[in-house]
Amino acid sequence: MYPSPSPVASRVRPQSRGTAGEPYAPGPDDRSLRHRRAVPGRAAGGRLDFSGARGERLRDALAAVHEICPEFSPAQVLRDAGPAVVLAGTAGRRAVVAKCLPERSGARAERFRLEIAAYRTFVRLRPPVRVPRLIADDPHRCTLLTEFVPGRAAAQRRHPVGVPSSADQRAMLHALARVNSWSPPEDAFPDAVNYPAQLTRFHALGLLTDRDVSDLHALLCGLARPGRELPREFSHGAARLGNVLLSPTGPVLVGWDSAGWYLPGYDLATLWTELGEATGTRRRISQTAHADGRRGRDAFLVNLMLVLTREIRQCEENVQRAMRDAVVAPPGGLSYGEEQRLRLRRLHDDWALARRAVRAAVGTR
Template sequence: MYSTTTTTSPALRPPAPLRHHAVGGPAAPVRTGRPLDQRAAEQRAALDGRAPGGAALLPRPLGAAPLRGRLPHPGAGRVDTGALQSPVVRAAMARVTRICPAFTPRQVLRGAGHHVLVAGTVGRIPVVAKCLSPSAERHPDDLLLAESFRREVAAYRTFVRHRPPVRLPKLVAADPDRCVLLLERVPGRPASRERHPADAPTPGEVRAVLGSIRTLNLWRPPTGFHRPLDYATEIARYHALGLLTDRDTGDLQQLLHGLAHVPHQFCHGDALLSNVVLAPSGPVLVDWERAGWYLPGYDLAVLWSVLSGDTAARRQISQLAQAPGTVLRDAFLVNLILVLMRELRLHDVPSADEEQRILIRRLHDDTAMARRAVRAAVGTR
């Protein structure tokens, strides 16, 4: 990954870049012979930021510049009556109205999984209600999920007193006991709808996201956050699971020993592109349940791990990580190994389909690069 000098090793570079969204002015109208209602539907889909056929990412409307333009009011639109009547959503809405009777639900953003997300309004203010779903509360790891939710509530409450230097949704109301969170709904679109995006954001969007992450990492909140990750424990756990070899464990422990007195850095903790909303005013960071103090470079390691085919973005992240010197480079490498181990454990399951197996192979290739970089770093000590 890195050579012994300050230049980036060619091994860091993935074999092929991902596709970027096309940017440019709209072409002249062309008569296609399609029915008028079909063309009108496609135009409405483009204005709404939706791709035909249910594409995974939301492309910008033709001619729109990144992070600019007037977006539709998030509270507008027809009420999604059918989805709002499902038992899971109704149970979640009962908890929301208990802490905010003025909340009016309009659209279900997520009705399955560990969390229920419902867009609505409080008066004329567009908001999003986030609740722990009843099925998640019955999950074997329900205590961990509830604790994670309460950490996110605590983070937003801390941000009310100590505002970070990056954009994030404003807190409207919260109930940590019932795992309910009501936040301002930010107009915009996610940088990605996938954990590992098939299409890379534009270079300008990547630079904007990295700028927000770096600004956050330089911030030092006075109180309210802990250290979510015990590095020695995590290394021992992945070694016991067989994901780390004896040599990997020894190398990482040696790097950790040299980082014993390095000040920790405030990080988002889950800086995935799916946790970034691209608003007209710039990137907005959401989902703060893992925020806290980490070894320097943790957020950069998360971004590096998910931008697997974007050569330019990975090169930029690598340069940011090693620019301050070899000590912070070593911290980035320790973070990167642990992040890749987490991704492998998350995706390498017996039920993986072909697309997921391709991702698993790519993660193994990335892990091999990270191992070589760690061994080179240990060799320079």
């Protein structure tokens, strides 16, 4: 366990030494910040490239980072394709990563502020797993500065074709078990999912049938305690492979914007959905959920149905977007739309498997 970080401040205090680390994307080791190879967003000669359509976006992100950390010196653009701009650089002698969200209103901004709140909580309450240390933040400008952690992401994207090694999968399961066994104060994190409301929403969208909703409500009623309260467990909330950084000292969890209280087994259900080709690890996850008896099994199945339904909806939207944009396939490879259709087929197979398990569980009550 690493030492507890210093309190949050709006300005960075120069450090004589620091741990390098990269929590948002796979990167080279900590010595390579001084010897970068050519990357998108970085021009020859070691300067960032502010030309082109993305130049203004990059300039705005850098200005926001300098507001909370004037000492920040950018070295590389790690991500600029998604909603956030992620930069690697240094603050004093410490290697850091800056993450900035150009859109500062709407649902994405609210989730980003939840991630900042989680990192602030980790300053006061040491989590049982390694997380990047908070350096500085600005919730209003959606800017976050953390330490740079050396390592590689367990996957480059959601639902990868390949899976990590068996040893890495076991390390991830062990890290999630430690997260789920943590008991921070109840008011430190929010209740992340309103399960009855989520079922109603998916039913209205046509993603769940009347019987699906009835079966899941039956499992929820069986899980409710005497005071009609559902059991809760602290969860990462987005336990995907892309949010697990495999560092030399073990897994480092990032992407805490969904952290909060869930039914037990939510993180296991999320990881089960990601590991489509790792049948052995999927079996181990199911055995772990069933080890807590009928209540553990039922909570896991409710979470699994909701996670798979959400993933199917998102994948269907990706297929429609790919058809609209008419993305051309690379030579000798599949187009984005074809990849999404194959993924959608697997998700439907998994969803049918989960539905059968739910109906079997209801039949044994």
